[in-house]
Amino acid sequence: MATETHAAATDAAHGAADAAHGATTSVCLNEYGGAIGMPQLCGEWMGNQVFWLVVTLVVIFFVLSKIALPRIAGILAERQGSITSDLAAAEDLKHKAVEAEEAYNKALADARAEAGRIVAEAKAEIQSELDAEIAKADAEIAAKSAESEKAIAEIRAGALEAVKEVAKDTAKEIVAAMGGKADAKTITSAIGTRMKG
Amino acid sequence: MEGDIVQMGAYIGAGLACTGMGGAAVGVGHVVGNFLSGALRNPSAAGGQIATMFIGIAFSEALGIFSFLVALLLMFAV
Amino acid sequence: MATETHSTEAAANGAEHAEEGSSLVFHPMDQFIVKPLFGDGPVGTFTITNVTLWMALAVLSIILLLVVGTSRRAVVPGRTQSIAELAYGFVYKMVEDVAGKDGLxxxxxxxxxxxxxxxxxxxxxxxMAFTTTSHIAVTAVMAMVVFLSVTIIGFWKNGFGFLSLFWISSAPLVLRPILAIIEVISYFVRPVSHSIRLAGNMMAGHAVIKVFAAFAALLAISPFAVLAITAIYALELLVSFIQAYVFAILTCVYLKDALHPHH
Incomplete structure (x- = not known):
């Protein structure tokens, strides 16, 4: 519109510029190379566009369907595959880890049981030894005390004899001093009776 | 003189045609707004409907583009 | 782009514009001009033009991304290979979700x-780039290819059962003929909206950027214009991806209709 009016108004004035520019090559261009109307509606250019569009689309289609799309699909499938196998491997490793933990726990429990057993054995051994020692010591103590009792009894018996002797002598002396004649037999029996009583 | 009147009419018509684009703007806003209010109510279902929203936008926007095209035709091609 | 021609043109037109009293030069559509790469001859069907150049660059980038980028076949991908795999997975999942297993x-x-x-x-x-997808001729060819192949697939897979796409058996019997007419019309409008949506989006974004670029010539508002260009550029980045996505997903939807026409 605007350009059209320009063109009409200044047709003569711009003869020189026109010549410098070269003659107008299209019905859709004014003499300055500007567009007349909408370039989209210029029928003269449509054949060119359609031709190159068809060429372009065919080239893109063959590049995509022969090279690009199979390759990208392959990459994606490969990645999917490796992800799946990695996941499987991870699952495997997880199982192994769980197994290892179980084995460890089992070993730990075994070791604990073993330790308990050893401790109990040692305890039993020590107890039996202790018992034996105690029995031995008791026996020794019993023997020693029996011995001492015997010694005491002997001493006591000895003392009793001595007392009897002393009493007999003393009694004989006392009887003699009182002017009597003490017969040894009587005195002994008398003392024996007294001592018992 | 007669050409000037035709040109004036064409320009006025182009301006009037551009008001059609406002309708397209309202339409697109309506589509997206309703999509959003629906999506906020049920966000889990929203993801699958984005394509539908774009189809709706495309249909309502096309009419605005038509009015713009009419304006361009009046400006440059009549 | 048309910028070289622009500058000479602007120089040539400077006096004229000053006379007219307009300081702004709007040529938002000049960026869509198809030009021969070599020489100034007319654009024939087989001429090598900027269309050829930018389509070839698109092919080259696809090869760089999807073929060269994946050439190491690494199980643990690098950056380029990640993007390639992401693109593959994205489209694959879209086809599978929308068109079903047999759409694969x-x-x-x-x-x-x-x-x-x-x-x-x-x-x-x-x-300075030329956007090949902003041309209706380009998008219309793609949309027509999709439309025709989907129609052929529909008749090939389902025979005349494909026509049940237009006969909505869940609707009341009285309404069905009316709905059938509407469905047929909407079926034939599909390639139109499919192609114009993409071309229109691309054209609109680029034209708007160009308009703001012309505003940047005014000193008073040039900071605003540059900011606006930045913002629109970001929006266009999003739009250029979303439009590709929408084109692909609508293709999948049409494919699903062809494979499973029964509502």
Whole structure:
């Protein structure tokens, strides 16, 4: 519109510029190379566009369907595959880890049981030894005390004899001093009776 | 003189045609707004409907583009 | 782009514009001009033009991304390979979700369309670039290819059962003929909206950027204009991806209709 009016108004004035520019090559261009109307509606250019569009689309289609799309699909499938196998491997490793933990726990429990057993054995051994020692010591103590009792009894018996002797002598002396004649037999029996009583 | 009147009419018509684009703007806003209010109510279902929203936008926007095209035709091609 | 021609033109037109009292030069549509790359001859069907250049660059970037980027076949991917795999997975899942398992046979075709559109859109955002997808001729061919192949697939898979797509058996019997007419019309409008949506989006974004670029010549509002260009550029980056996505997903929807026409 605007350009059209320009063109009409200044047709003569711009003869020189026109010549410098070269003659107008299209019905859709004014003499300055500007567009007349909408370039989209210029029928003269449509054949060119359609031709190159068809060429372009065919080239893109063959590049995509022969090279690009199979390759990208392959990459994606490969990645999917490796992800799946990695996941499987991870699952495997997880199982192994769980197994290892179980084995460890089992070993730990075994070791604990073993330790308990050893401790109990040692305890039993020590107890039996202790018992034996105690029995031995008791026996020794019993023997020693029996011995001492015997010694005491002997001493006591000895003392009793001595007392009897002393009493007999003393009694004989006392009887003699009182002017009597003490017969040894009587005195002994008398003392024996007294001592018992 | 007669050409000037035709040109004036064409320009006025182009301006009037551009008001059609406002309708397209309202339409697109309506589509997206309703999509959003629906999506906020049920966000889990929203993801699958984005394509539908774009189809709706495309249909309502096309009419605005038509009015713009009419304006361009009046400006440059009549 | 048309910028070189622009500058000479602007120089030539400077006096004229000053006379007219208009300081702004709007040529938002000049960026869509098809020009021969070599020489100034007319544009014939087989001429090598900027269309050829930018489509070739799109092919090159697709090859760089999807073929060279994946050449190491690493199980743990690098950056380029990640993007390639992401693009593959994205389109694959889209086809599977929307068109179903039996739609996966057509996955390479949809991948071709998606990769071409997304690359052409993104390359078109480079400064001085030519956006091939902003031309209705280009998008219309793609949309017509989709429309025709989907129709052929529909009749080939279902025979005349494909026509049950238009006969909505869940509707009341009285309404069915009316709905059938509406369905048929909407079926034939599909390629129109399919192609114009993409071309219109691309054209609109680029034209708006160009308009703001012209505003940047005014000193008073140039900071605002530059900011606006930045913001619109970001929006266009989003739009160029979303439009490729929408084109692909609508193709999948049409494919699903062809494979399973029964409502």
């Amino acid at each position: 046979r057509y996955f390479p075709y949809i991948m071709t369309l998606f990769m071409f559109i997304v690359m052409a859109n993104m390359l078109g955002l480079l400064p």
